Amino acid sequence: MSSLFVEYKLNILLILIFFLNLLLFLFPLEKTLGKILKTKVKKSYIFFALMILGLLIIFALAKLSAVFSFPMLIFSLFVFLFGFLSDRKYIYLLALISLGLTPIMLILKMDQIAEFFAQTCYLLLVLGVLKDIFYEKIFE
Amino acid sequence: MKKYLNKGKFKLLIPILFIGVVAVFLTSHAQTKLEYYQKVFEKDFGFEIYKQDGKEKTIDDFLAGDGKGKHLVLLSSSVPVPGLSPGLSPVILVCDSPFSSDFPVKFYCDSNNASSNEVFSVDGFLRIDSEQNIDLWVIPESLLLTPEKRSETSEFFKAVKKADKAPLNVDKDKEEESKSFLDFIREFSKTTVFETFSIAVSMFFIVILMHRILKLLSQEDKKISLSDIKDFFNINKNMPLYQRIIFFGTICLIVIYLILMSFISIKDVQGIDLGYILSYSIDCLNPKKIITGVSTGGYFRLIVFFYEAVVITLILVLLLPSVVKILKSASFKISHAGIKPEVKKYSIPILILISLLIASFVDISESYWFLMLMMLILAFIIFKSKSDLDFINYSGKEKTWYICTAILIVGLGFLLKVREKNVEIAYGEEDLIGVVDEAVVLPYSKQLGEKTLIHEYNLSGSWPVFVDHYLVYSPNHSRVENKNIKDFKKEGSFYIQNGDLEDIISAIYSNEALANELISTTPTNFFRIKSLRNTGNDFGEVEAVNFVDGEGSEAKKTDGTENTNNSNNTLTNISEDRNLAKPYNAREPKIRITFSCKRQNIGINDVEADFYYLSKEEDGSNGEKINGEKGDSGGDKEVGKNEKGDNESKIETESKTLFYFPGCSKMGVPQTYEVDFDTPYTDSDYLFVKLNDVLPEDIESIEIINGYEIINPVYFLSKDGYGILDSQEITTFPNSPIVNYIFGDSYDLSFDIVLNEDEKFDISKPINELIKEGVLKNRFLIWSTKKYLPVRLP
Numbered sequence: 001m002s003s004l005f006v007e008y009k010l011n012i013l014l015i016l017i018f019f020l021n022l023l024l025f026l027f028p029l030e031k032t033l034g035k036i037l038k039t040k041v042k043k044s045y046i047f048f049a050l051m052i053l054g055l056l057i058i059f060a061l062a063k064l065s066a067v068f069s070f071p072m073l074i075f076s077l078f079v080f081l082f083g084f085l086s087d088r089k090y091i092y093l094l095a096l097i098s099l100g101l102t103p104i105m106l107i108l109k110m111d112q113i114a115e116f117f118a119q120t121c122y123l124l125l126v127l128g129v130l131k132d133i134f135y136e137k138i139f140e
Numbered sequence: 141m142k143k144y145l146n147k148g149k150f151k152l153l154i155p156i157l158f159i160g161v162v163a164v165f166l167t168s169h170a171q172t173k174l175e176y177y178q179k180v181f182e183k184d185f186g187f188e189i190y191k192q193d194g195k196e197k198t199i200d201d202f203l204a205g206d207g208k209g210k211h212l213v214l215l216s217s218s219v220p221v222p223g224l225s226p227g228l229s230p231v232i233l234v235c236d237s238p239f240s241s242d243f244p245v246k247f248y249c250d251s252n253n254a255s256s257n258e259v260f261s262v263d264g265f266l267r268i269d270s271e272q273n274i275d276l277w278v279i280p281e282s283l284l285l286t287p288e289k290r291s292e293t294s295e296f297f298k299a300v301k302k303a304d305k306a307p308l309n310v311d312k313d314k315e316e317e318s319k320s321f322l323d324f325i326r327e328f329s330k331t332t333v334f335e336t337f338s339i340a341v342s343m344f345f346i347v348i349l350m351h352r353i354l355k356l357l358s359q360e361d362k363k364i365s366l367s368d369i370k371d372f373f374n375i376n377k378n379m380p381l382y383q384r385i386i387f388f389g390t391i392c393l394i395v396i397y398l399i400l401m402s403f404i405s406i407k408d409v410q411g412i413d414l415g416y417i418l419s420y421s422i423d424c425l426n427p428k429k430i431i432t433g434v435s436t437g438g439y440f441r442l443i444v445f446f447y448e449a450v451v452i453t454l455i456l457v458l459l460l461p462s463v464v465k466i467l468k469s470a471s472f473k474i475s476h477a478g479i480k481p482e483v484k485k486y487s488i489p490i491l492i493l494i495s496l497l498i499a500s501f502v503d504i505s506e507s508y509w510f511l512m513l514m515m516l517i518l519a520f521i522i523f524k525s526k527s528d529l530d531f532i533n534y535s536g537k538e539k540t541w542y543i544c545t546a547i548l549i550v551g552l553g554f555l556l557k558v559r560e561k562n563v564e565i566a567y568g569e570e571d572l573i574g575v576v577d578e579a580v581v582l583p584y585s586k587q588l589g590e591k592t593l594i595h596e597y598n599l600s601g602s603w604p605v606f607v608d609h610y611l612v613y614s615p616n617h618s619r620v621e622n623k624n625i626k627d628f629k630k631e632g633s634f635y636i637q638n639g640d641l642e643d644i645i646s647a648i649y650s651n652e653a654l655a656n657e658l659i660s661t662t663p664t665n666f667f668r669i670k671s672l673r674n675t676g677n678d679f680g681e682v683e684a685v686n687f688v689d690g691e692g693s694e695a696k697k698t699d700g701t702e703n704t705n706n707s708n709n710t711l712t713n714i715s716e717d718r719n720l721a722k723p724y725n726a727r728e729p730k731i732r733i734t735f736s737c738k739r740q741n742i743g744i745n746d747v748e749a750d751f752y753y754l755s756k757e758e759d760g761s762n763g764e765k766i767n768g769e770k771g772d773s774g775g776d777k778e779v780g781k782n783e784k785g786d787n788e789s790k791i792e793t794e795s796k797t798l799f800y801f802p803g804c805s806k807m808g809v810p811q812t813y814e815v816d817f818d819t820p821y822t823d824s825d826y827l828f829v830k831l832n833d834v835l836p837e838d839i840e841s842i843e844i845i846n847g848y849e850i851i852n853p854v855y856f857l858s859k860d861g862y863g864i865l866d867s868q869e870i871t872t873f874p875n876s877p878i879v880n881y882i883f884g885d886s887y888d889l890s891f892d893i894v895l896n897e898d899e900k901f902d903i904s905k906p907i908n909e910l911i912k913e914g915v916l917k918n919r920f921l922i923w924s925t926k927k928y929l930p931v932r933l934p
Contacts, residue, residue, distance in 0.1 A: 015499045022492045026539045043529045047522050051515055062508035069509050072337035079340040082470035085477050089358040109415030140478035
């Protein structure tokens with residue numbers, strides 16, 4: 001049993017961080033911490049501190065792949081949010097343009113670019129539909 | 141028709157027709173046998189062929205280095221007068237008449253067969269891939285005459301080419317460590333994160349390129365007028381001067397590029413093919429292909445690469461203001477988006493619960509990106525609700541529900557991990573030879589799937605088969621025992637595997653019998669000398685040192701015939717005070733290396749030496765102590781040692797370039813170089829030296845000149861990659877066991893060779909044991925002492 005704890009020590013630590021985060025949002029833990037530290041502590045501060053710790057554990061577990069992935073994920077999320085928050089007309093127009101460009105590229109024997117435009121068209125349509133369904137439910 | 145063929149057109153057509161007919165007659169001529177085989181080997185067997193025409197491309201040009209990497213096809217009936225020579229490589233020798241040669245190995249061939257005592261015949265042909273940089277295929281003509289034979293031979297060509305590509309590295313851990321950053325990038329580029337990122341980047345650039353047109357098309361209640369379109373195309377209207385210059389410069393460069401590419405397309409594919417232009421352009425951006433092209437004199441691609449780089453840079457500079465604008469706009473939108481309070485309230489615990497689920501049940505090294513994504517979304521929501529976080533309240537029921545769910549997830553995850561630990565791993569099975577090729581020869585590099593064992597694989601034959609360092613099949617032996625080298629005993633039949641040099645040296649230090657066994661009677665590139673810094677005889681004194689081994693001592697002289705019987709070779713130490721200061725007239729030690737020059741091009745520009753020596757703990761905790769000391773620097777010394785000291789010693793390495801190697805002036809005439817021999821400072825008694833990238837056969841002799849004394853080193857057997865360093869086959873008792881000794885960490889694998897009804901042995905059993913023990917994983921090499929041993933026949 002102890003070997004299991006040793007083997008998964010970082011995983012256990014990560015689970016503990018998530019669990020603490022959950023408790024943080026369910027209970028006013030920040031007040032207790034504030035009393036101990038004799039200063040005002042905000043929920044968000046504790047959350048970001050725990051998240052940084054969690055990220056460091058993930059970096060330690062997945063090493064270079066995680067370090068590389070992190071900025072890429074930030075950018076991908078940024079682009080997704082930008083698309084999600086953009087005017088739906090732009091999304092559908094871009095999907096239409098991509099759709100139109102796909103056969104043109106195929107005729108020009110630029111198969112790889114045609115495939116790219118077909119993918120783009122599909123993803124933009126998905127984005128448009130997601131926006132139509134969820135935007136008003138999520139954002140004010 | 142007559143009307144159509146008016147005078148003008150007729151005048152034009154006649155010369156074209158004439159040129160065409162003349163060209164046809166000029167190019168077509170009778171095909172010689174040599175030309176025929178050149179075509180066959182190029183088109184049917186996929187070899188790169190050096191096409192000699194006797195005028196512009198001759199054998200002399202080939203010898204001079206023209207057509208690097210291409211194969212020269214020769215007919216045995218018309219081999220040039222000097223015969224096969226070292227520079228003539230790679231060569232495909234089609235035997236259409238009896239032919240014999242002593243170079244690079246002794247072989248004979250005629251139109252029906254090819255034979256050699258030194259090289260294994262693969263399906264009737266010889267593949268001489270000698271270590272002397274000679275690449276020779278000897279193929280009897282009969283193998284190429286009938287469709288069946290030709291097809292079979294073709295399969296074997298494929299198999300041999302694949303076997304040549306099988307990696308023969310010995311130290312996999314080092315290989316893993318030395319995995320280049322480029323390899324990592326290559327693997328990373330196949331991950332979901334990278335694919336998502338590349339889609340995000342391309343989408344972002346599409347938005348940058350099309351935001352004007354999108355705005356134009358999405359204008360409501362306004363008809364698109366001609367002026368709008370003019371404005372759209374007249375994008376340089378409000379540009380600053382520098383941007384205008386860049387804009388028009390880029391347009392000009394693109395037009396010139398397109399014209400250039402059109403010419404290339406016409407030249408290469410006889411027409412303007414946009415697909416070809418695109419692939420050519422992308423190819424020109426591939427650094428690997430550029431380097432290959434430049435090394436073979438293809439400078440045009442390099443020029444195109446720089447041209448493309450300039451155009452791309454200019455386009456990026458032009459797009460930079462748009463990028464900044466879009467980034468600002470996107471940041472503004474995201475920062476000003478307000479999330480609904482109920483979404484905040486429920487999304488936070490739900491996202492945390494999902495993260496808990498992933499962290500508890502899935503391997504984090506594989507799902508790290510998903511966890512990071514969850515954390516980023518969570519961070520975004522928290523960031524957007526910094527001010528009202530304190531106002532989010534959960535009812536007692538909700539709190540209980542969330543906490544119970546979290547505890548349940550964590551508990552179940554823990555139980556699953558405990559179960560996984562106790563339950564035996566469920567293995568899948570796959571074929572040992574996983575390729576669909578009709579013919580397969582050893583060595584074969586096997587890529588093993590995760591948690592996968594090998595299907596039954598029955599083998600027979602008269603050659604042993606190894607998997608990495610482990611012997612899994614041996615003919616004429618009733619039992620196979622794979623043992624660690626520390627258990628080495630010179631008795632019965634055995635193989636000594638090649639290994640990591642540090643492990644070999646360590647084993648030599650600790651096992652005298654092994655040290656004696658590995659000594660080479662002929663000079664090699666791996667040798668041992670007494671540490672020069674410890675001898676204290678820089679000016680020619682002959683030193684005698686007593687070695688204490690617990691049973692007695694033995695005198696030893698560095699008199700040029702170094703004795704390896706230095707007790708049990710446990711570590712000895714010499715007090716530092718014996719490293720005397722050199723007198724003013726002390727001469728630096730020198731090394732004199734005589735190269736055999738059996739091959740003209742040894743393939744090195746400088747001679748690098750790796751020094752290996754035992755280093756000891758300096759805090760004295762290793763128990764080393766000097767028992768006594770007699771005499772001065774030239775006198776006898778008694779040195780203490782113990783086992784603990786041995787255990788705490790480790791092999792240190794140091795590399796040095798000894799000298800720049802200008803090459804051999806004449807092939808076969810030994811060439812001697814004498815240079816300073818600056819050895820590392822060490823307390824160790826012995827210094828092992830390995831000359832890098834030099835083959836053992838390249839060394840004629842090595843001498844160390846220390847003052848007025850010449851020291852002949854003790855040579856050891858040396859090999860690169862997987863292989864047998866030394867072996868002993870006792871044939872008088874054929875059914876005796878054979879022991880395979882392995883250097884470094886190893887698993888003791890022993891099994892009886894029990895043949896089935898077909899007189900074959902199932903090698904999957906020992907291999908699966910090695911897989912289950914974690915000895916074999918990912919990629920391993922199946923090999924034999926005979927290269928190109930067929931394991932699957934067409």
